[in-house]
Amino acid sequence: MTLRHRPWEEAADFQIGLKPIAPGDWLEGGEADPAARKDTLIAAYRGLVWAETEDSRPAQAEVWEMVEAALGPAPRPPDLPPLYAAARRVPDDLCLMEKRDGQWRLTALSLSAGSFFTAEQVIGRSLAELHGPVTGFAERFLARVQRIFEGLRPELVLERRNWTLLNSAALHTPTSGPIRSRIGEIDPAQAGDVLNLRVERQTLRRLPRTGGALFTIRVWLAPLDSLRDDPDRLAAFARAWGAATPELRAYKRFDLYDDLVEAFLRGSQSR
Numbered sequence: 001m002t003l004r005h006r007p008w009e010e011a012a013d014f015q016i017g018l019k020p021i022a023p024g025d026w027l028e029g030g031e032a033d034p035a036a037r038k039d040t041l042i043a044a045y046r047g048l049v050w051a052e053t054e055d056s057r058p059a060q061a062e063v064w065e066m067v068e069a070a071l072g073p074a075p076r077p078p079d080l081p082p083l084y085a086a087a088r089r090v091p092d093d094l095c096l097m098e099k100r101d102g103q104w105r106l107t108a109l110s111l112s113a114g115s116f117f118t119a120e121q122v123i124g125r126s127l128a129e130l131h132g133p134v135t136g137f138a139e140r141f142l143a144r145v146q147r148i149f150e151g152l153r154p155e156l157v158l159e160r161r162n163w164t165l166l167n168s169a170a171l172h173t174p175t176s177g178p179i180r181s182r183i184g185e186i187d188p189a190q191a192g193d194v195l196n197l198r199v200e201r202q203t204l205r206r207l208p209r210t211g212g213a214l215f216t217i218r219v220w221l222a223p224l225d226s227l228r229d230d231p232d233r234l235a236a237f238a239r240a241w242g243a244a245t246p247e248l249r250a251y252k253r254f255d256l257y258d259d260l261v262e263a264f265l266r267g268s269q270s271r
């Protein structure tokens, strides 16, 4: 398997990177039964994967309609919050942002593949608060991202991607601790199999009726070994690993994986 997106080939630093895409390309699909995966998670870990504020139901209902417009009509389970009902139809996680007290805030989210955060931690947070842990976000990006939220036209669909490397093949990764604690056990000869490239493909669009904004997050995973068959892709990854800025490396804790990546790259060259 090769990953559909290879954002490491495009930038060595944090970036906004939002680009318009055709509205027909909004949802990538590609998962047979997202509802089964998400229902299992919500039954076991509700607070980690689902949260809503009281006043978010009208915009949630608009998200349901937007998904219906994209995928075709379907009966909406009456006992489920509309955003969750919508999220069950798509592989993506759905994050509803609405303007509250002058700030864009997360008012509901269905989060089945959170990258080291949980629904209960982030519900209600503003764009600034959500990105508190991201080095330099407030100084470099916040004002621009707020402007993008303000100016989002209804017909526009924006897309961005990010990536990281993790010793986990799980989509649901609410916390880093259990994953990072296993790094020391990895046999360097197995690094290409154990380490996964983790790509988030995100989209943003306006909810025209309620004025909210819908942010989607789709996580794609593939082992590093998936690069081995293509020398150009492998070389591009090696370059990206070496070129990542100190800030990006520190945020993503690439230092924890340097030796393993080096072993993987050495092993790949000698094959």
Ligand code: HEM
Pocket: 014, 015, 016, 017, 018, 095, 097, 106, 116, 117, 122, 130, 131, 133, 134, 145, 160, 161, 162, 163, 204, 215
């Ligand atoms: C659409 C405009 C947005 C931009 C340009 C943006 C940008 C970023 C960037 C640069 C990062 C660091 C990792 C990466 O490279 O992606 C990040 C992390 C993150 N973003 Fe965003 N973001 C946006 C919207 C949102 C929204 C709507 C949410 C609401 C769920 C969100 C939640 C987060 C979280 C939870 C993190 C991880 C923070 C942590 O490490 O704890 N972002 N974002």
